[in-house]
Amino acid sequence: MRQIWETPGGIHPEQNKHQSTGEQIGTIAMPPEIILPMGQHIGAPATPIVEVGQTVLKGECVAKPEGFFSAAIHASTSGTISAIEERTITHPSGMRALCVIIKPDGKDTWAPLNPCDDYTQLSKDEILERIRNAGIVGMGGAGFPTAIKANPKSNRKITTLILNGTECEPYITADDMLMRERADEILLGAQLFCHLLTDVNEILIGIEDNKPEAIAAMQAAANALNDERIHVVSFPTKYPSGGEKQLIQILTGKEIPSGGLPAQLGIVVQNIGTAVACHRAIVHGEPLISRVTTVVGQTLEKQRNINVLMGTPIGFVLQEHGFVSDYKQRIIVGGPMMGFAADNQNVPIIKTTNCILAPSTKELPLPAPAQPCIRCGMCEQACPASLLPQQLYWFSRSEDVEKLEEHNLFDCIECGACSYVCPSNIPLVQYYRASKGTIKLQREEKAKSDHARLRFEQRQERIVKAEAEKEAKREARKQAALEAKKLMAEKAAQPANGETENTTNAVDKTASKVVDPVTQKAKLTRALTSAQSRLERANAQLQTNIDEDNGSRKDALQSKIKQAELKVNDAQNKLDAFNKEHDISSSEPGTPQAKNSSAPSNDKGKDATSPALKKMAMSDAEKQAAAVASIEKRLGVATQKYKEAQEANTPTADALKLGVEKLEQKLSDAKAVLAQQANDVSANTTQPVSKNEADAALGAIERAQAKAKAKAAMTDDEKKQDQIASLKKRIDKAKTRLNKAKDENDDNIAAFENAYNKLQDKLTQIS
Amino acid sequence: MQFLKVTSPHTSKQGQAGNVMLSVIYATIPGIIALTYFFGVGVLINLILASLFGLGFEALILYMRQRDITFYLKDYSALVTAFLLGLALPAYTPWWLIAVGMFFSIVIAKQLYGGLGFNPFNPAMIGYVVLLISFPLEMSSWITPAPLNGGELPSLSAALGKVFLGHELIMEGALLDGYTSATPLELMRQNDGQLVNQLYSDNPLFSQALFAGVGWEWVNIAFLAGGIYLMYKRVFTWHAPISMLAALGILAAVFYDGGSSSSLGSPLFHWLTGATMFGAFFIITDPVSSAVSNRGRIVFGALIGVLIFVIRSFSNYPDGVAFAVLLLNFAAPFIDYYTKPRTYGHKSKSKSKG
Known part of the structure; x- marks a missing residue:
């Protein structure tokens, strides 16, 4: 006998299990309509991949999972898709959602399946993919996609697999009957899970002691398998022992940390129905298209368990069991403790529907009117999570959110034990649900506003930073200009050639892009220290979290630390690179351009430096040629894009056209400059150099000045002409646009007209 | 439908x-x-x-x-x-x-x-x-x-x-x-100079009684019986009454002083006299005005026990139950604040924010 642990609280409601265990799991006739909601699980609803009118076979996929956290849906019988529309779904809220409706053809023809006799031959990913494609979700009630649960994060070693056959809710016997009739399949499913989880050394099958037949059947199957890891554990009947948290506590004595997952303790819990479904999905290739459901209640002639197709309307199931509606009839999907009342009889059986309870009013009387809370504390004695339900009730009533969270409202599992024992008949769970909803909403809103505030603050920061950078650039440019002047004077004092002008130009150009290397270094050092401090902070945070044993955040923090470490390395590298760079450039005296140019390139790291240096080493003519080439290339791309846009008739065509024109303009400019430079160079080389040095210097200065003047004049003229040409073009365009707007009687005629007039004015001004 | x-x-x-x-x-x-x-x-x-x-x-x-x-x-x-x-x-x-x-x-x-x-x-x-x-x-x-x-x-x-x-x-x-006539509590309080044994033998209220005063002892035993019935019916938990009786008994034992002339009475005397059992099982168990958690009720009951002993032994009031209960009613929210039970999945009781 294994040791079992005691859980706090709990209640002993009337079992009511005998009504539905009298006969074997039965079947019912084919319903006239199959309704398959797209959201039968936790996570994103599936996406239909069929069309109305299409014929489908039994087991054919009708909807594929939408993203990672989702599950596929399959046709539960062969027939025609009669509609894909919104229907009321099996959900506590009674909301409407997308459903695929199948009109069965009555033949129930299976689609070709993909069985696998020996799954150990398959890779784990392949098995997981098959489970996912079979649309298997937790069948105990929550509907958590099984493929995700069976594949915990790699840093978690799962050593214990728990199969939940507790079924602590009154009335429900679906798992009980499944264990009695298909114990072998359950255990094979468990072994499949073990294969997936690798490190499992014990399989605990938890069953309440009110199911002796099920316990015997499971024990017999376990003996037959002769697997030493399997332990069938029975424990005293108490509601809610079947809750995942409670079951883990009973079987292992461990508690899942608040907000955490069982995987943190090396435990995975699966419902026994899920085990069977997985086994069938892998070995027989059958997707999840039917399940065992308890049909029970005094308004029914026949109470039993049935293996029913997913999507069968509940009304049809009831009708098949001789349902006679009572006064103030309720139909409960699930058990009397945690189930919810169905809105109408057209909602379907889904993957998580383990019971349909159709009680008579006498059997489950309607709740009596609530009396005042007398703080008797019975709820507190019943609470399995050791909460203070009556305190939560008072705080819920006064909407004291802070107090509610302080009293751990979110650890409430909504089992209903407190409401059950309340002598004043206060619907306590309702209060908690409402409060949870309110708090979640508030949190979401807060997150949203925090995000908005952060964005605003960051924007402000960016603006300030940009402003400062601009200022710094301006300052640097001024400095560079001064230096260049000095340099020019120096060069003028020495024998010089005609390139002086170009050199100063180049200096000016580079200086405008330059940031002072000292500030650059300071910036990099700052980046490094801040990255280091971030790392330290993350480490400290991790430490405190370890102290509090807050496992859920530990992972997140560890990854954060890794990131921070990477950042520190990155920053360190950058700084090193910068230092090296700086040394190299300063070891080349008399080349301020190179020195300056190396600084901005540091921003992009060491690699970026060499092209920049290369660029500097290039002569002006080469540079210009390269510029022309690059502009040509860009023009090619732009033209291409424009053509494409024109063909596709996209609204950006106009903008693209403008871009192409601009590039053309630029290209002609650049070509002109190149030609000019070629002339200059030839002129320089033809100059006689045999004159005495002073004359040469004077001549050079004169020439340079003259040339600069000429160039300035020329470019001015050119510029003007260009401007006029482009303005004319723009005027033409504005005119056509205006005309078009007039034709179409656009609202913006006035704006267009205004723009046109302005352009005209400009033209007259320039010319 | x-x-x-x-x-x-x-x-x-x-x-x-x-x-x-x-x-x-x-x-x-x-x-x-x-x-x-x-x-x-x-x-x-x-x-x-x-x-x-x-x-x-x-x-x-x-x-x-x-x-x-x-x-x-x-x-x-x-x-x-x-x-x-x-x-x-x-x-x-x-x-x-x-x-x-x-x-x-x-x-x-x-x-x-x-x-x-x-x-x-x-x-x-x-x-x-x-x-x-x-x-x-x-x-x-x-x-x-x-x-x-x-x-x-x-x-x-x-x-x-x-x-x-x-x-x-x-x-x-x-x-x-x-x-x-004087109640047993009054006799004990007004006793000066007599040993407890002497007091018991001199006074018919004690000499004709089995444990702690004619009539009163049986009244207390009857209320105790009623209280046990309520505990059995789970109307309230044992925490408050038992801790109150324990605290009262411990204090009485400390001040019993071997039955000397300055003795304040034995634990048995205090348990079976005055309104002790009535208070323990019918007054302090009033759920509305008491502390809410099990641990809270233990503290609540124990403090009431201490106050009852102090008031009935050193004041001029006939008994201390009423004052003790009211004073601790005041303190119940305070006790609740520090005695929240540990919720499932939480390492220690959640720290209260001030």
Whole structure:
């Protein structure tokens, strides 16, 4: 006998299990309509991949999972898709959602399946993919996609697999009957899970002691398998022992940390129905298209368990069991403790529907009117999570959110034990649900506003930073200009050639892009220290979290630390690179351009430096040629894009056209400059150099000045002409646009007209 | 077909708040019998008058608050308050005293705070303390227990005359002068110079008793029986009463002083005298005004036990239960604050934010 642990609280409601265990799991006739909601699980609803009118076979996929956290849906019988529309779904809220409706053809023809006799031959990913494609979700009630649960994060070693056959809710016997009739399949499913989880050394099958037949059947199957890891554990009947948290506590004595997952303790819990479904999905290739459901209640002639197709309307199931509606009839999907009342009889059986309870009013009387809370504390004695339900009730009533969270409202599992024992008949769970909803909403809103505030603050920061950078650039440019002047004077004092002008130009150009290397270094050092401090902070945070044993955040923090470490390395590298760079450039005296140019390139790291240096080493003519080439290339791309846009008739065509024109303009400019430079160079080389040095210097200065003047004049003229040409073009365009707007009687005629007039004015001004 | 839409859980344990209250009333029956046996019909008159006034005031206020009178009267909470105050008052108390007491209990201490469940103080004890402070003489006039009176008790007519007309209670064959006598607690407190043994042998109130005073010991044992019944019925948990009795017993043992002349009485004496058992099982277990968690109730009960010992031993009041309970009612939210149970999945109890 294994040791079992005691859980706090709990209640002993009337079992009511005998009504539905009298006969074997039965079947019912084919319903006239199959309704398959797209959201039968936790996570994103599936996406239909069929069309109305299409014929489908039994087991054919009708909807594929939408993203990672989702599950596929399959046709539960062969027939025609009669509609894909919104229907009321099996959900506590009674909301409407997308459903695929199948009109069965009555033949129930299976689609070709993909069985696998020996799954150990398959890779784990392949098995997981098959489970996912079979649309298997937790069948105990929550509907958590099984493929995700069976594949915990790699840093978690799962050593214990728990199969939940507790079924602590009154009335429900679906798992009980499944264990009695298909114990072998359950255990094979468990072994499949073990294969997936690798490190499992014990399989605990938890069953309440009110199911002796099920316990015997499971024990017999376990003996037959002769697997030493399997332990069938029975424990005293108490509601809610079947809750995942409670079951883990009973079987292992461990508690899942608040907000955490069982995987943190090396435990995975699966419902026994899920085990069977997985086994069938892998070995027989059958997707999840039917399940065992308890049909029970005094308004029914026949109470039993049935293996029913997913999507069968509940009304049809009831009708098949001789349902006679009572006064103030309720139909409960699930058990009397945690189930919810169905809105109408057209909602379907889904993957998580383990019971349909159709009680008579006498059997489950309607709740009596609530009396005042007398703080008797019975709820507190019943609470399995050791909460203070009556305190939560008072705080819920006064909407004291802070107090509610302080009293751990979110650890409430909504089992209903407190409401059950309340002598004043206060619907306590309702209060908690409402409060949870309110708090979640508030949190979401807060997150949203925090995000908005952060964005605003960051924007402000960016603006300030940009402003400062601009200022710094301006300052640097001024400095560079001064230096260049000095340099020019120096060069003028020495024998010089005609390139002086170009050199100063180049200096000016580079200086405008330059940031002072000292500030650059300071910036990099700052980046490094801040990255280091971030790392330290993350480490400290991790430490405190370890102290509090807050496992859920530990992972997140560890990854954060890794990131921070990477950042520190990155920053360190950058700084090193910068230092090296700086040394190299300063070891080349008399080349301020190179020195300056190396600084901005540091921003992009060491690699970026060499092209920049290369660029500097290039002569002006080469540079210009390269510029022309690059502009040509860009023009090619732009033209291409424009053509494409024109063909596709996209609204950006106009903008693209403008871009192409601009590039053309630029290209002609650049070509002109190149030609000019070629002339200059030839002129320089033809100059006689045999004159005495002073004359040469004077001549050079004169020439340079003259040339600069000429160039300035020329470019001015050119510029003007260009401007006029482009303005004319723009005027033409504005005119056509205006005309078009007039034709179409656009609202913006006035704006267009205004723009046109302005352009005209400009033209007259320039010319 | 549209079905009825209600939320889970769909089933509940049969029973109502009224049933809890009725259980409390049933549990007082042994105590009522014992009191009536030793102090006569006056106890029953107290109960009847208190109940009538209690229900009357409750109905009046419900009417003024425009509430459903029968629905709220059916929770029997007013009746419980009436019984508790009726049992706490000395027998043959004048009717107007009971009326004043019930007025303060029901109207001031309960309904003005919002009715059942909202009262921070135990209503019966508020009524009792108001009377004790305002009318100390009437409130400390306990008649001599019957066995010391030759088994004689006041007749019904004499009792009614005393209660309604203020006539002196005249009992034929009274052995002691006057009809009232000191309670065991008063004897113990007023004892100077005598060893406990001497006191016990000298005084018929002790010498004719088994443990701790004629009549009183049986009254306490009867209330203890009622309390055990309520614990068995799970109307309340053991935490508050047992910790109160333990604290009282420990203090009594510490100050027993081997039964010397300065002794304050043995633990057994303190357990079985005055309102100890009545307080432990019927007053401090009032769920509305007590601490909420199990640990909280242990602290709550223990502190009451300490205060009862201090007040009954060192003050001039007949007993300390009422004051002790009211003082700790004050402190209950404070106790709750520091005794929250550890929730599932939490390492230690959640730290309170200031």
